[in-house]
Amino acid sequence: MIGRRNLGVGVRTLLAALLVILAGFPLYWILNTAITPSNTLYGGGQKIFPDLSRSAHLFSVLVTDNSFLRWIGNSVVVALGTTVAGLLLATLAAYALSRYRFVGKGIMGFGFFATQMLPEALLVVPLYSLFASLGMLNQLYGLVLANTAFAMPVATFILKAAMDSIPYEMEESARVDGCGALSILQIMVVPLIAPSMAAAAVIAFFDGWNEYLFATTFITDEHKWTASTGLASFIGEFLIPLDSVFSGAFLFTLPAVVFFLIMQRRIVSGLTAGSVKG
Amino acid sequence: MPTITFNGVSKSFGANTVIKEFNAEVPDKDFLVLLGPSGCGKSTMLRMIAGLTEITAGELRFDDTVVNDLSPKRRNIAFVFQSYALYPHMKVRSNIAFPLVMDNFRWWHHIPIVGGLARRAILKRADVAEKVDAVAAMLELTDYLDRRPKALSGGQRQRVALARSLIRDPAVYLLDEPLSNLDAKLRSQMRAAISALHARVRKTFVYVTHDQVEAMTMGTRIIVLNDGVVQQYGTPKEIYDRPANTFVATFIGSPPMNVFLAEAGADGLRVGDHVLPGSRDAAERVISRGSAMIRLGVRAEKIAIHPGDATGENLIEARVAVVEHLGAETIVGFALEGTEGVNVVGAASTSGLFYARLTGEVPLSVNDPCRVGFALDAVTWFDHASGRRVEL
Numbered sequence: 241m242i243g244r245r246n247l248g249v250g251v252r253t254l255l256a257a258l259l260v261i262l263a264g265f266p267l268y269w270i271l272n273t274a275i276t277p278s279n280t281l282y283g284g285g286q287k288i289f290p291d292l293s294r295s296a297h298l299f300s301v302l303v304t305d306n307s308f309l310r311w312i313g314n315s316v317v318v319a320l321g322t323t324v325a326g327l328l329l330a331t332l333a334a335y336a337l338s339r340y341r342f343v344g345k346g347i348m349g350f351g352f353f354a355t356q357m358l359p360e361a362l363l364v365v366p367l368y369s370l371f372a373s374l375g376m377l378n379q380l381y382g383l384v385l386a387n388t389a390f391a392m393p394v395a396t397f398i399l400k401a402a403m404d405s406i407p408y409e410m411e412e413s414a415r416v417d418g419c420g421a422l423s424i425l426q427i428m429v430v431p432l433i434a435p436s437m438a439a440a441a442v443i444a445f446f447d448g449w450n451e452y453l454f455a456t457t458f459i460t461d462e463h464k465w466t467a468s469t470g471l472a473s474f475i476g477e478f479l480i481p482l483d484s485v486f487s488g489a490f491l492f493t494l495p496a497v498v499f500f501l502i503m504q505r506r507i508v509s510g511l512t513a514g515s516v517k518g
Numbered sequence: 519m520p521t522i523t524f525n526g527v528s529k530s531f532g533a534n535t536v537i538k539e540f541n542a543e544v545p546d547k548d549f550l551v552l553l554g555p556s557g558c559g560k561s562t563m564l565r566m567i568a569g570l571t572e573i574t575a576g577e578l579r580f581d582d583t584v585v586n587d588l589s590p591k592r593r594n595i596a597f598v599f600q601s602y603a604l605y606p607h608m609k610v611r612s613n614i615a616f617p618l619v620m621d622n623f624r625w626w627h628h629i630p631i632v633g634g635l636a637r638r639a640i641l642k643r644a645d646v647a648e649k650v651d652a653v654a655a656m657l658e659l660t661d662y663l664d665r666r667p668k669a670l671s672g673g674q675r676q677r678v679a680l681a682r683s684l685i686r687d688p689a690v691y692l693l694d695e696p697l698s699n700l701d702a703k704l705r706s707q708m709r710a711a712i713s714a715l716h717a718r719v720r721k722t723f724v725y726v727t728h729d730q731v732e733a734m735t736m737g738t739r740i741i742v743l744n745d746g747v748v749q750q751y752g753t754p755k756e757i758y759d760r761p762a763n764t765f766v767a768t769f770i771g772s773p774p775m776n777v778f779l780a781e782a783g784a785d786g787l788r789v790g791d792h793v794l795p796g797s798r799d800a801a802e803r804v805i806s807r808g809s810a811m812i813r814l815g816v817r818a819e820k821i822a823i824h825p826g827d828a829t830g831e832n833l834i835e836a837r838v839a840v841v842e843h844l845g846a847e848t849i850v851g852f853a854l855e856g857t858e859g860v861n862v863v864g865a866a867s868t869s870g871l872f873y874a875r876l877t878g879e880v881p882l883s884v885n886d887p888c889r890v891g892f893a894l895d896a897v898t899w900f901d902h903a904s905g906r907r908v909e910l
Binding site: 259407409410412413414415416417418419422423426427428431514 | 568589590591595596597599601605616617620621628630742815871
């Protein structure tokens with residue numbers, strides 16, 4: 241038995257290591273490329289272990305392109321805006337879907353699902369014309385709105401699943417204790433679905449952070465570019481400064497990693513334990 | 519401190535009626551027990567009193583106020599759920615104080631963070647803390663105030679749920695099978711604690727249970743329900759001594775009341791093959807009602823069992839099927855000779871049995887022949903067709 245258990249642990253460790261390598265290698269290669277000189281990259285001499293004395297070049301894009309920080313800032317605004325607006329709307333929608341019976345509930349659920357079937361590219365033209373007529377082109381909040389529309393349905397499904405697992409008696413008890421519907425949602429439900437909210441927040445944040453198509457179509461003013469558009473702009477017709485592109489890519493990942501690490505701590509389960517007899 | 523009045527209250531879910539027209543008045547400070555088997559509608563009744571389930575028809579009054587459309591909070595009630603329904607993300611202290619916190623809730627408490635800080639401030643207020651400490655001390659929860667519900671045992675959680683209901687000093691306490699998840703020892707402790715609580719706070723309690731021991735020991739009045747219909751409403755003694763029908767007779771009491779089917783003839787009342795001695799007068803009264811058939815209800819403690827070779831006037835031949843030695847008393851299950859209950863084995867062997875409760879140890883074994891007897895003045899009479907109690 242013990243031998244089999246050890247074997248199991250060994251296989252699991254091996255698989256975990258393999259996954260870490262598979263997931264981590266692209267990130268490592270970004271770092272590697274960012275600190276390798278451009279002429280070496282084009283000369284085909286990139287090494288597996290780069291010259292670490294050039295580590296400062298990780299931030300070279302900040303020197304070569306002083307707009308990059310602003311673009312990162314714009315991306316933060318768009319991603320956080322998408323996260324906040326998406327979660328706010330998704331929480332209300334999920335609560336309605338989870339707890340209330342109303343006409344059109346099934347259609348509403350399907351409608352959310354249907355938004356995920358449409359590729360963004362299909363919506364670019366109608367959305368552009370809509371944004372143009374509403375004066376929302378070149379506005380970051382317009383981008384937030386568009387991204388929220390895509391992020392919210394996924395968040396709604398995640399939050400609804402979490403709310404479905406909260407015992408009804410707890411909410412009824414809160415009603416007896418004097419809570420209205422909004423208080424129940426705020427004081428009882430939201431704290432209990434915090435892990436799912438964190439998961440939904442990560443998804444919504446990355447939706448806003450990584451989005452490229454809308455950002456590059458709706459925002460033409462260079463000052464309002466998001467980092468994804470800015471990063472793509474490095475690729476010129478005749479010259480591609482690969483080390484700067486990868487330095488930018490490295491910096492582009494940093495805020496997302498920080499956000500994920502903050503949220504990851506909240507993604508734990510078992511918060512409803514102890515409420516009702518299990 | 520209201521008198522609760524049910525005025526033709528009924529509840530339907532679509533075409534399915536779960537409570538049929540119910541009329542009753544529960545005097546102030548009473549301990550009313552809603553008793554019945556699972557699915558009889560007793561929890562629905564309690565939820566209607568609480569305002570958690572809508573009343574389909576009829577009127578529910580607290581004193582002179584119709585409360586049908588009032589929210590649970592405005593009814594000034596406390597509700598203890600069968601499953602405790604504690605708030606798992608709050609500590610015991612916050613759980614107990616929550617009704618007080620909500621009493622002080624203002625619209626601006628909906629603002630994120632500000633609301634959280636405001637609720638924390640209310641929790642720390644001297645008057646609130648004092649009340650929480652007093653209630654916690656009363657239910658021996660002082661040592662657990664800083665724990666979360668998941669770190670408590672079932673009994674402790676149940677006491678937290680009770681404490682939360684006590685904190686606001688409501689007019690009516692509603693308890694939905696609060697002891698059903700506890701073990702036997704804790705259940706008897708909590709039974710005594712709740713009874714003592716009722717005596718101390720002197721408020722109206724409405725208590726739902728399917729456990730007749732709880733009903734008999736705690737209630738000042740009992741409503742027995744079956745299939746959404748009220749079978750009887752009365753004091754525990756009335757319900758035990760004068761059951762309204764055969765359902766109540768066989769539901770209340772452990773073992774339940776024995777109900778013998780008898781036929782009245784010229785020579786007296788015949789149970790199985792045996793004519794009950796001295797029953798000629800009773801038989802005449804039965805026949806004068808228009809039907810020869812009647813049901814005789816006899817409590818287990820009113821039945822005497824003698825060895826098979828005993829002689830006596832008023833004895834019926836039977837055979838012992840079950841003997842349960844409980845120490846201070848013995849429960850003997852028997853079947854009348856010549857009826858189906860004899861010689862049946864397995865689970866079916868206990869159906870159709872009659873029971874006697876005898877003091878002390880009894881020298882009887884399974885399959886022993888015996889003779890049973892009871893006095894006719896200990897009999898409760900039930901109509902054969904309707905099962906209702908009748909006076910002879």
